[in-house]
Amino acid sequence: MVIGIPKEIKDQEYRVSLTPDGAAVLVQAGHTVWVEPSAGVGSGFADEDYRRAGATIASGKDEVFAKAEMIVKVKEPLLSECHLFRPGQVVFTYLHLASLPDLTKALLERKVWAIAYETTEAKDGSLPMLRPMSEIAGRMSVQVGAQYLEKLRGGRGVLLAGVPGVEPGHVAILGAGVVGASATRIAVGLGAQVTVINLDLDRLRYLDDLYGGRIVTRAAHPAAIEEAVCGADLVIGAVLVPGAKAPKLVSRTLLKKMKPGSVVVDVSVDQGGCFETTRPTTHSDPTYVVDGVIHYCVANMPGIVPRTSTFALTNATLPYIVRLASDGVERTIRSDPGLAKGVNLKDGQVTCRGVAEAHGLRFTPLL
Incomplete structure:
Protein backbone atom coordinates (compact mmCIF):
# COMPACT_ATOMS: atom_id res chain seq x y z
CA MET A 1 0.00 0.00 0.00
CA GLU A 121 -11.47 0.53 20.58
CA ALA A 122 -9.17 -2.17 21.95
CA LYS A 123 -10.53 -5.57 23.00
CA ASP A 124 -11.05 -4.31 26.55
CA GLY A 125 -13.13 -1.35 25.36
CA SER A 126 -10.37 1.21 25.96
CA LEU A 127 -9.36 3.83 23.35
CA PRO A 128 -5.73 2.98 22.58
CA MET A 129 -5.01 5.77 20.11
CA LEU A 130 -6.79 8.48 22.07
CA ARG A 131 -5.04 7.57 25.31
CA PRO A 132 -1.52 8.95 24.69
CA MET A 133 -2.73 12.39 23.59
CA SER A 134 -5.27 12.44 26.43
CA GLU A 135 -2.48 11.70 28.88
CA ILE A 136 -0.45 14.60 27.50
CA ALA A 137 -3.39 17.02 27.37
CA GLY A 138 -4.44 16.09 30.91
CA ARG A 139 -0.96 16.74 32.25
CA MET A 140 -0.71 20.00 30.30
CA SER A 141 -4.12 21.24 31.47
CA VAL A 142 -2.97 21.84 35.04
CA GLN A 143 0.33 23.32 33.88
CA VAL A 144 -1.49 25.75 31.57
CA GLY A 145 -4.15 26.56 34.16
CA ALA A 146 -1.51 27.39 36.75
CA GLN A 147 0.07 29.88 34.34
CA TYR A 148 -3.21 31.67 33.63
CA LEU A 149 -3.95 31.97 37.35
CA GLU A 150 -1.01 34.37 37.50
CA LYS A 151 -2.08 38.00 37.88
CA LEU A 152 0.02 39.08 34.90
CA ARG A 153 -2.17 36.84 32.72
CA GLY A 154 -5.40 38.13 34.23
CA GLY A 155 -5.90 35.38 36.81
CA ARG A 156 -6.68 35.48 40.51
CA GLY A 157 -3.04 35.50 41.50
CA VAL A 158 -3.26 32.09 43.17
CA LEU A 159 -0.35 29.67 43.51
CA LEU A 160 -1.82 26.19 43.25
CA ALA A 161 0.80 24.76 45.57
CA GLY A 162 0.19 27.35 48.27
CA VAL A 163 2.87 28.07 50.91
CA PRO A 164 3.11 27.35 54.64
CA GLY A 165 0.37 29.34 56.34
CA VAL A 166 -1.60 29.88 53.11
CA GLU A 167 -3.94 27.25 51.71
CA PRO A 168 -3.21 25.87 48.23
CA GLY A 169 -5.41 26.55 45.25
CA HIS A 170 -8.53 24.54 44.49
CA VAL A 171 -8.75 22.45 41.33
CA ALA A 172 -12.01 20.86 40.16
CA ILE A 173 -11.70 18.14 37.53
CA LEU A 174 -14.85 17.17 35.64
CA GLY A 175 -14.27 13.63 34.48
CA ALA A 176 -12.07 10.79 35.73
CA GLY A 177 -11.06 9.11 32.49
CA VAL A 178 -7.57 9.33 31.01
CA VAL A 179 -7.57 13.15 30.83
CA GLY A 180 -9.03 13.52 34.29
CA ALA A 181 -6.70 10.99 35.87
CA SER A 182 -3.68 12.61 34.22
CA ALA A 183 -4.77 16.06 35.39
CA THR A 184 -5.31 14.69 38.89
CA ARG A 185 -1.78 13.32 38.95
CA ILE A 186 -0.23 16.71 38.17
CA ALA A 187 -2.58 18.71 40.41
CA VAL A 188 -1.86 16.43 43.37
CA GLY A 189 1.85 16.60 42.60
CA LEU A 190 1.73 20.38 42.77
CA GLY A 191 0.03 20.23 46.15
CA ALA A 192 -3.33 21.68 45.10
CA GLN A 193 -6.65 20.83 46.74
CA VAL A 194 -8.30 18.55 44.19
CA THR A 195 -11.91 17.54 43.67
CA VAL A 196 -12.68 14.95 40.99
CA ILE A 197 -16.23 14.48 39.71
CA ASN A 198 -17.35 11.52 37.62
CA LEU A 199 -20.38 9.40 36.78
CA ASP A 200 -18.58 6.06 37.10
CA LEU A 201 -18.09 5.34 40.80
CA ASP A 202 -15.55 2.62 40.06
CA ARG A 203 -13.27 5.23 38.52
CA LEU A 204 -13.66 7.37 41.62
CA ARG A 205 -12.86 4.37 43.83
CA TYR A 206 -9.71 3.77 41.81
CA LEU A 207 -8.52 7.36 42.21
CA ASP A 208 -9.52 7.43 45.86
CA ASP A 209 -7.48 4.28 46.53
CA LEU A 210 -4.56 5.73 44.57
CA TYR A 211 -4.42 9.11 46.31
CA GLY A 212 -6.07 8.38 49.63
CA GLY A 213 -6.96 11.54 51.53
CA ARG A 214 -5.15 13.81 49.06
CA ILE A 215 -8.22 14.25 46.83
CA VAL A 216 -11.98 14.55 47.22
CA THR A 217 -14.16 12.47 44.91
CA ARG A 218 -17.78 13.32 44.16
CA ALA A 219 -20.45 11.53 42.15
CA ALA A 220 -21.57 13.63 39.21
CA HIS A 221 -24.85 15.38 39.93
CA PRO A 222 -25.76 19.07 39.54
CA ALA A 223 -25.31 20.05 43.19
CA ALA A 224 -21.85 18.48 43.39
CA ILE A 225 -20.77 20.09 40.14
CA GLU A 226 -22.00 23.52 41.27
CA GLU A 227 -20.26 23.30 44.64
CA ALA A 228 -16.95 22.18 43.11
CA VAL A 229 -16.98 24.69 40.26
CA CYS A 230 -17.93 27.65 42.43
CA GLY A 231 -15.20 26.84 44.94
CA ALA A 232 -12.46 26.26 42.37
CA ASP A 233 -9.64 28.46 41.18
CA LEU A 234 -9.07 26.14 38.21
CA VAL A 235 -11.63 23.88 36.52
CA ILE A 236 -10.52 21.19 34.07
CA GLY A 237 -13.08 19.93 31.55
CA ALA A 238 -12.21 16.26 30.99
CA VAL A 239 -15.49 14.78 29.79
CA LEU A 240 -15.62 12.28 26.92
CA VAL A 241 -18.45 10.48 25.17
CA PRO A 242 -16.63 8.59 22.39
CA GLY A 243 -17.68 9.81 18.95
CA ALA A 244 -20.36 12.15 20.30
CA LYS A 245 -20.61 15.69 21.58
CA ALA A 246 -19.59 16.27 25.18
CA PRO A 247 -22.45 17.08 27.56
CA LYS A 248 -22.66 20.67 28.79
CA LEU A 249 -22.03 20.29 32.52
CA VAL A 250 -21.45 23.95 33.31
CA SER A 251 -24.06 26.44 32.15
CA ARG A 252 -23.55 30.17 31.63
CA THR A 253 -25.63 30.74 34.75
CA LEU A 254 -23.29 28.57 36.81
CA LEU A 255 -20.22 30.17 35.24
CA LYS A 256 -21.36 33.55 36.55
CA LYS A 257 -21.07 32.17 40.08
CA MET A 258 -17.39 31.30 39.68
CA LYS A 259 -14.68 33.41 41.29
CA PRO A 260 -13.50 36.38 39.20
CA GLY A 261 -10.12 35.57 37.68
CA SER A 262 -10.59 31.81 37.94
CA VAL A 263 -9.58 29.67 34.97
CA VAL A 264 -11.32 27.06 32.83
CA VAL A 265 -9.25 24.64 30.73
CA ASP A 266 -11.71 22.66 28.62
CA VAL A 267 -9.80 19.69 27.20
CA SER A 268 -13.07 18.29 25.81
CA VAL A 269 -13.26 21.19 23.33
CA ASP A 270 -12.52 18.71 20.50
CA GLN A 271 -15.95 17.23 21.14
CA GLY A 272 -17.67 20.58 21.59
CA GLY A 273 -16.65 21.20 25.20
CA CYS A 274 -18.43 20.63 28.52
CA PHE A 275 -18.99 24.34 29.29
CA GLU A 276 -21.83 26.23 27.64
CA THR A 277 -19.36 29.05 27.02
CA THR A 278 -16.69 26.90 25.33
CA ARG A 279 -15.53 27.78 21.84
CA PRO A 280 -12.36 26.49 20.16
CA THR A 281 -9.24 28.64 20.40
CA THR A 282 -5.74 28.35 18.98
CA HIS A 283 -2.22 28.48 20.35
CA SER A 284 -1.85 31.89 18.69
CA ASP A 285 -4.92 33.23 20.51
CA PRO A 286 -5.53 30.71 23.31
CA THR A 287 -7.86 32.45 25.76
CA TYR A 288 -10.93 34.62 26.11
CA VAL A 289 -12.88 35.89 29.11
CA VAL A 290 -16.56 35.34 29.85
CA ASP A 291 -18.10 36.81 33.01
CA GLY A 292 -14.66 37.35 34.51
CA VAL A 293 -13.57 33.73 33.97
CA ILE A 294 -10.57 32.98 31.74
CA HIS A 295 -11.27 30.24 29.18
CA TYR A 296 -8.43 28.22 27.62
CA CYS A 297 -9.95 26.00 24.92
CA VAL A 298 -7.15 25.09 22.52
CA ALA A 299 -8.17 22.07 20.49
CA ASN A 300 -4.65 20.71 19.85
CA MET A 301 -2.87 21.16 23.16
CA PRO A 302 -0.28 18.39 22.59
CA GLY A 303 0.83 20.13 19.38
CA ILE A 304 3.19 22.39 21.30
CA VAL A 305 5.08 19.48 22.86
Whole structure:
Protein backbone atom coordinates (compact mmCIF):
# COMPACT_ATOMS: atom_id res chain seq x y z
CA MET A 1 0.00 0.00 0.00
CA VAL A 2 1.05 3.59 -0.57
CA ILE A 3 0.87 5.68 2.62
CA GLY A 4 0.97 9.48 2.58
CA ILE A 5 2.27 11.65 5.44
CA PRO A 6 1.23 15.29 4.89
CA LYS A 7 2.48 18.24 6.89
CA GLU A 8 0.01 19.41 9.54
CA ILE A 9 -1.29 22.92 8.88
CA LYS A 10 -3.47 23.61 11.91
CA ASP A 11 -2.35 26.66 13.91
CA GLN A 12 0.99 25.91 15.62
CA GLU A 13 0.57 22.18 15.13
CA TYR A 14 4.10 20.80 15.19
CA ARG A 15 3.37 17.08 15.41
CA VAL A 16 3.78 14.69 12.51
CA SER A 17 1.80 11.49 12.14
CA LEU A 18 4.75 9.11 11.74
CA THR A 19 8.36 9.07 12.95
CA PRO A 20 11.15 8.05 10.57
CA ASP A 21 11.46 4.78 12.53
CA GLY A 22 7.76 4.17 11.89
CA ALA A 23 8.26 4.84 8.20
CA ALA A 24 11.10 2.32 8.18
CA VAL A 25 8.84 -0.37 9.63
CA LEU A 26 6.32 0.19 6.83
CA VAL A 27 8.97 0.20 4.11
CA GLN A 28 10.50 -3.01 5.48
CA ALA A 29 7.03 -4.57 5.32
CA GLY A 30 6.91 -3.82 1.60
CA HIS A 31 4.91 -0.60 1.58
CA THR A 32 5.66 2.80 0.06
CA VAL A 33 5.69 5.95 2.18
CA TRP A 34 5.42 9.44 0.69
CA VAL A 35 6.21 12.37 2.99
CA GLU A 36 5.48 16.04 2.39
CA PRO A 37 8.62 18.20 2.56
CA SER A 38 9.42 19.43 6.12
CA ALA A 39 6.48 17.47 7.55
CA GLY A 40 8.58 16.31 10.50
CA VAL A 41 10.64 19.44 11.14
CA GLY A 42 8.44 20.64 13.97
CA SER A 43 9.05 17.37 15.81
CA GLY A 44 12.77 17.44 15.14
CA PHE A 45 12.86 15.12 12.08
CA ALA A 46 14.56 16.29 8.88
CA ASP A 47 13.55 15.13 5.40
CA GLU A 48 16.86 13.27 5.25
CA ASP A 49 15.79 11.21 8.28
CA TYR A 50 12.80 9.95 6.29
CA ARG A 51 14.91 9.30 3.21
CA ARG A 52 17.30 7.17 5.25
CA ALA A 53 14.25 5.25 6.50
CA GLY A 54 13.31 4.44 2.91
CA ALA A 55 10.51 6.97 2.46
CA THR A 56 10.14 9.23 -0.56
CA ILE A 57 9.97 13.00 -0.12
CA ALA A 58 7.22 14.36 -2.36
CA SER A 59 7.29 17.61 -4.29
CA GLY A 60 4.49 18.93 -2.10
CA LYS A 61 1.15 18.22 -0.43
CA ASP A 62 -0.67 17.67 -3.73
CA GLU A 63 1.68 14.83 -4.71
CA VAL A 64 1.30 13.16 -1.31
CA PHE A 65 -2.48 13.06 -1.69
CA ALA A 66 -2.29 12.04 -5.36
CA LYS A 67 0.03 9.09 -4.68
CA ALA A 68 -1.38 7.78 -1.41
CA GLU A 69 -4.04 5.14 -0.94
CA MET A 70 -4.10 5.96 2.78
CA ILE A 71 -3.45 9.40 4.27
CA VAL A 72 -2.19 9.26 7.85
CA LYS A 73 -2.52 12.52 9.79
CA VAL A 74 -2.48 13.85 13.32
CA LYS A 75 -5.39 16.29 13.31
CA GLU A 76 -8.56 16.44 11.27
CA PRO A 77 -8.18 17.74 7.70
CA LEU A 78 -8.89 21.42 7.26
CA LEU A 79 -11.53 22.34 4.71
CA SER A 80 -8.78 23.71 2.48
CA GLU A 81 -7.36 20.16 2.18
CA CYS A 82 -10.59 18.29 1.48
CA HIS A 83 -10.56 18.82 -2.28
CA LEU A 84 -7.39 16.71 -2.40
CA PHE A 85 -9.20 13.55 -1.30
CA ARG A 86 -10.61 11.12 -3.85
CA PRO A 87 -13.36 8.48 -3.54
CA GLY A 88 -12.22 5.31 -1.80
CA GLN A 89 -9.14 6.92 -0.28
CA VAL A 90 -8.55 6.29 3.43
CA VAL A 91 -7.88 9.04 5.95
CA PHE A 92 -6.66 7.81 9.33
CA THR A 93 -6.41 10.52 11.98
CA TYR A 94 -8.08 12.25 14.91
CA LEU A 95 -11.38 13.43 13.40
CA HIS A 96 -13.76 14.61 16.16
CA LEU A 97 -16.49 14.94 13.54
CA ALA A 98 -19.34 15.30 16.04
CA SER A 99 -18.30 18.92 16.58
CA LEU A 100 -17.43 19.64 12.92
CA PRO A 101 -20.51 19.65 10.64
CA ASP A 102 -18.79 21.37 7.70
CA LEU A 103 -15.89 18.91 7.67
CA THR A 104 -18.30 15.99 7.98
CA LYS A 105 -20.19 17.24 4.93
CA ALA A 106 -16.99 17.79 2.93
CA LEU A 107 -15.63 14.30 3.65
CA LEU A 108 -19.00 12.73 2.87
CA GLU A 109 -18.95 14.47 -0.51
CA ARG A 110 -15.45 13.10 -1.20
CA LYS A 111 -16.66 9.54 -0.35
CA VAL A 112 -13.58 8.61 1.63
CA TRP A 113 -13.02 6.04 4.34
CA ALA A 114 -12.66 8.26 7.42
CA ILE A 115 -11.20 6.23 10.29
CA ALA A 116 -10.90 8.06 13.61
CA TYR A 117 -8.21 7.36 16.16
CA GLU A 118 -10.50 8.55 18.93
CA THR A 119 -13.33 6.05 18.38
CA THR A 120 -11.21 2.96 17.68
CA GLU A 121 -11.47 0.53 20.58
CA ALA A 122 -9.17 -2.17 21.95
CA LYS A 123 -10.53 -5.57 23.00
CA ASP A 124 -11.05 -4.31 26.55
CA GLY A 125 -13.13 -1.35 25.36
CA SER A 126 -10.37 1.21 25.96
CA LEU A 127 -9.36 3.83 23.35
CA PRO A 128 -5.73 2.98 22.58
CA MET A 129 -5.01 5.77 20.11
CA LEU A 130 -6.79 8.48 22.07
CA ARG A 131 -5.04 7.57 25.31
CA PRO A 132 -1.52 8.95 24.69
CA MET A 133 -2.73 12.39 23.59
CA SER A 134 -5.27 12.44 26.43
CA GLU A 135 -2.48 11.70 28.88
CA ILE A 136 -0.45 14.60 27.50
CA ALA A 137 -3.39 17.02 27.37
CA GLY A 138 -4.44 16.09 30.91
CA ARG A 139 -0.96 16.74 32.25
CA MET A 140 -0.71 20.00 30.30
CA SER A 141 -4.12 21.24 31.47
CA VAL A 142 -2.97 21.84 35.04
CA GLN A 143 0.33 23.32 33.88
CA VAL A 144 -1.49 25.75 31.57
CA GLY A 145 -4.15 26.56 34.16
CA ALA A 146 -1.51 27.39 36.75
CA GLN A 147 0.07 29.88 34.34
CA TYR A 148 -3.21 31.67 33.63
CA LEU A 149 -3.95 31.97 37.35
CA GLU A 150 -1.01 34.37 37.50
CA LYS A 151 -2.08 38.00 37.88
CA LEU A 152 0.02 39.08 34.90
CA ARG A 153 -2.17 36.84 32.72
CA GLY A 154 -5.40 38.13 34.23
CA GLY A 155 -5.90 35.38 36.81
CA ARG A 156 -6.68 35.48 40.51
CA GLY A 157 -3.04 35.50 41.50
CA VAL A 158 -3.26 32.09 43.17
CA LEU A 159 -0.35 29.67 43.51
CA LEU A 160 -1.82 26.19 43.25
CA ALA A 161 0.80 24.76 45.57
CA GLY A 162 0.19 27.35 48.27
CA VAL A 163 2.87 28.07 50.91
CA PRO A 164 3.11 27.35 54.64
CA GLY A 165 0.37 29.34 56.34
CA VAL A 166 -1.60 29.88 53.11
CA GLU A 167 -3.94 27.25 51.71
CA PRO A 168 -3.21 25.87 48.23
CA GLY A 169 -5.41 26.55 45.25
CA HIS A 170 -8.53 24.54 44.49
CA VAL A 171 -8.75 22.45 41.33
CA ALA A 172 -12.01 20.86 40.16
CA ILE A 173 -11.70 18.14 37.53
CA LEU A 174 -14.85 17.17 35.64
CA GLY A 175 -14.27 13.63 34.48
CA ALA A 176 -12.07 10.79 35.73
CA GLY A 177 -11.06 9.11 32.49
CA VAL A 178 -7.57 9.33 31.01
CA VAL A 179 -7.57 13.15 30.83
CA GLY A 180 -9.03 13.52 34.29
CA ALA A 181 -6.70 10.99 35.87
CA SER A 182 -3.68 12.61 34.22
CA ALA A 183 -4.77 16.06 35.39
CA THR A 184 -5.31 14.69 38.89
CA ARG A 185 -1.78 13.32 38.95
CA ILE A 186 -0.23 16.71 38.17
CA ALA A 187 -2.58 18.71 40.41
CA VAL A 188 -1.86 16.43 43.37
CA GLY A 189 1.85 16.60 42.60
CA LEU A 190 1.73 20.38 42.77
CA GLY A 191 0.03 20.23 46.15
CA ALA A 192 -3.33 21.68 45.10
CA GLN A 193 -6.65 20.83 46.74
CA VAL A 194 -8.30 18.55 44.19
CA THR A 195 -11.91 17.54 43.67
CA VAL A 196 -12.68 14.95 40.99
CA ILE A 197 -16.23 14.48 39.71
CA ASN A 198 -17.35 11.52 37.62
CA LEU A 199 -20.38 9.40 36.78
CA ASP A 200 -18.58 6.06 37.10
CA LEU A 201 -18.09 5.34 40.80
CA ASP A 202 -15.55 2.62 40.06
CA ARG A 203 -13.27 5.23 38.52
CA LEU A 204 -13.66 7.37 41.62
CA ARG A 205 -12.86 4.37 43.83
CA TYR A 206 -9.71 3.77 41.81
CA LEU A 207 -8.52 7.36 42.21
CA ASP A 208 -9.52 7.43 45.86
CA ASP A 209 -7.48 4.28 46.53
CA LEU A 210 -4.56 5.73 44.57
CA TYR A 211 -4.42 9.11 46.31
CA GLY A 212 -6.07 8.38 49.63
CA GLY A 213 -6.96 11.54 51.53
CA ARG A 214 -5.15 13.81 49.06
CA ILE A 215 -8.22 14.25 46.83
CA VAL A 216 -11.98 14.55 47.22
CA THR A 217 -14.16 12.47 44.91
CA ARG A 218 -17.78 13.32 44.16
CA ALA A 219 -20.45 11.53 42.15
CA ALA A 220 -21.57 13.63 39.21
CA HIS A 221 -24.85 15.38 39.93
CA PRO A 222 -25.76 19.07 39.54
CA ALA A 223 -25.31 20.05 43.19
CA ALA A 224 -21.85 18.48 43.39
CA ILE A 225 -20.77 20.09 40.14
CA GLU A 226 -22.00 23.52 41.27
CA GLU A 227 -20.26 23.30 44.64
CA ALA A 228 -16.95 22.18 43.11
CA VAL A 229 -16.98 24.69 40.26
CA CYS A 230 -17.93 27.65 42.43
CA GLY A 231 -15.20 26.84 44.94
CA ALA A 232 -12.46 26.26 42.37
CA ASP A 233 -9.64 28.46 41.18
CA LEU A 234 -9.07 26.14 38.21
CA VAL A 235 -11.63 23.88 36.52
CA ILE A 236 -10.52 21.19 34.07
CA GLY A 237 -13.08 19.93 31.55
CA ALA A 238 -12.21 16.26 30.99
CA VAL A 239 -15.49 14.78 29.79
CA LEU A 240 -15.62 12.28 26.92
CA VAL A 241 -18.45 10.48 25.17
CA PRO A 242 -16.63 8.59 22.39
CA GLY A 243 -17.68 9.81 18.95
CA ALA A 244 -20.36 12.15 20.30
CA LYS A 245 -20.61 15.69 21.58
CA ALA A 246 -19.59 16.27 25.18
CA PRO A 247 -22.45 17.08 27.56
CA LYS A 248 -22.66 20.67 28.79
CA LEU A 249 -22.03 20.29 32.52
CA VAL A 250 -21.45 23.95 33.31
CA SER A 251 -24.06 26.44 32.15
CA ARG A 252 -23.55 30.17 31.63
CA THR A 253 -25.63 30.74 34.75
CA LEU A 254 -23.29 28.57 36.81
CA LEU A 255 -20.22 30.17 35.24
CA LYS A 256 -21.36 33.55 36.55
CA LYS A 257 -21.07 32.17 40.08
CA MET A 258 -17.39 31.30 39.68
CA LYS A 259 -14.68 33.41 41.29
CA PRO A 260 -13.50 36.38 39.20
CA GLY A 261 -10.12 35.57 37.68
CA SER A 262 -10.59 31.81 37.94
CA VAL A 263 -9.58 29.67 34.97
CA VAL A 264 -11.32 27.06 32.83
CA VAL A 265 -9.25 24.64 30.73
CA ASP A 266 -11.71 22.66 28.62
CA VAL A 267 -9.80 19.69 27.20
CA SER A 268 -13.07 18.29 25.81
CA VAL A 269 -13.26 21.19 23.33
CA ASP A 270 -12.52 18.71 20.50
CA GLN A 271 -15.95 17.23 21.14
CA GLY A 272 -17.67 20.58 21.59
CA GLY A 273 -16.65 21.20 25.20
CA CYS A 274 -18.43 20.63 28.52
CA PHE A 275 -18.99 24.34 29.29
CA GLU A 276 -21.83 26.23 27.64
CA THR A 277 -19.36 29.05 27.02
CA THR A 278 -16.69 26.90 25.33
CA ARG A 279 -15.53 27.78 21.84
CA PRO A 280 -12.36 26.49 20.16
CA THR A 281 -9.24 28.64 20.40
CA THR A 282 -5.74 28.35 18.98
CA HIS A 283 -2.22 28.48 20.35
CA SER A 284 -1.85 31.89 18.69
CA ASP A 285 -4.92 33.23 20.51
CA PRO A 286 -5.53 30.71 23.31
CA THR A 287 -7.86 32.45 25.76
CA TYR A 288 -10.93 34.62 26.11
CA VAL A 289 -12.88 35.89 29.11
CA VAL A 290 -16.56 35.34 29.85
CA ASP A 291 -18.10 36.81 33.01
CA GLY A 292 -14.66 37.35 34.51
CA VAL A 293 -13.57 33.73 33.97
CA ILE A 294 -10.57 32.98 31.74
CA HIS A 295 -11.27 30.24 29.18
CA TYR A 296 -8.43 28.22 27.62
CA CYS A 297 -9.95 26.00 24.92
CA VAL A 298 -7.15 25.09 22.52
CA ALA A 299 -8.17 22.07 20.49
CA ASN A 300 -4.65 20.71 19.85
CA MET A 301 -2.87 21.16 23.16
CA PRO A 302 -0.28 18.39 22.59
CA GLY A 303 0.83 20.13 19.38
CA ILE A 304 3.19 22.39 21.30
CA VAL A 305 5.08 19.48 22.86
CA PRO A 306 5.55 17.73 19.50
CA ARG A 307 8.63 15.69 20.23
CA THR A 308 6.93 13.83 23.07
CA SER A 309 3.58 13.74 21.28
CA THR A 310 4.84 12.39 17.96
CA PHE A 311 6.69 9.48 19.56
CA ALA A 312 3.68 8.69 21.77
CA LEU A 313 1.27 8.84 18.84
CA THR A 314 3.38 6.63 16.57
CA ASN A 315 3.72 4.06 19.35
CA ALA A 316 -0.08 3.79 19.44
CA THR A 317 -0.98 4.07 15.74
CA LEU A 318 1.79 2.14 13.97
CA PRO A 319 0.45 -1.37 14.68
CA TYR A 320 -2.90 -0.35 13.16
CA ILE A 321 -1.26 1.32 10.15
CA VAL A 322 0.79 -1.82 9.46
CA ARG A 323 -2.30 -4.03 9.62
CA LEU A 324 -4.39 -1.74 7.41
CA ALA A 325 -1.60 -1.55 4.85
CA SER A 326 -0.65 -5.24 4.90
CA ASP A 327 -4.09 -6.86 5.07
CA GLY A 328 -6.15 -4.20 3.31
CA VAL A 329 -8.71 -1.89 4.86
CA GLU A 330 -11.87 -3.97 4.41
CA ARG A 331 -10.31 -7.24 5.54
CA THR A 332 -8.70 -5.62 8.59
CA ILE A 333 -11.93 -3.95 9.64
CA ARG A 334 -13.96 -7.15 9.22
CA SER A 335 -11.50 -8.97 11.47
CA ASP A 336 -11.36 -6.27 14.17
CA PRO A 337 -14.68 -4.99 15.61
CA GLY A 338 -12.79 -2.41 17.66
CA LEU A 339 -11.20 -0.89 14.57
CA ALA A 340 -14.58 -1.01 12.84
CA LYS A 341 -15.84 1.40 15.51
CA GLY A 342 -13.19 3.80 14.28
CA VAL A 343 -14.84 4.05 10.86
CA ASN A 344 -16.89 7.24 11.01
CA LEU A 345 -17.61 7.63 7.28
CA LYS A 346 -17.55 5.31 4.29
CA ASP A 347 -18.60 5.87 0.67
CA GLY A 348 -20.67 8.94 1.53
CA GLN A 349 -22.40 7.32 4.50
CA VAL A 350 -22.13 8.07 8.24
CA THR A 351 -21.17 4.88 10.04
CA CYS A 352 -20.71 6.35 13.54
CA ARG A 353 -23.94 6.81 15.47
CA GLY A 354 -22.60 9.70 17.56
CA VAL A 355 -21.64 11.70 14.47
CA ALA A 356 -24.97 11.01 12.79
CA GLU A 357 -26.93 12.12 15.85
CA ALA A 358 -24.81 15.24 16.31
CA HIS A 359 -25.63 16.47 12.80
CA GLY A 360 -29.08 14.98 12.21
CA LEU A 361 -27.75 12.65 9.50
CA ARG A 362 -28.76 9.12 8.60
CA PHE A 363 -26.76 6.45 10.44
CA THR A 364 -25.71 3.44 8.39
CA PRO A 365 -24.20 0.54 10.37
CA LEU A 366 -20.85 -0.55 8.97
CA LEU A 367 -21.14 -4.24 9.86
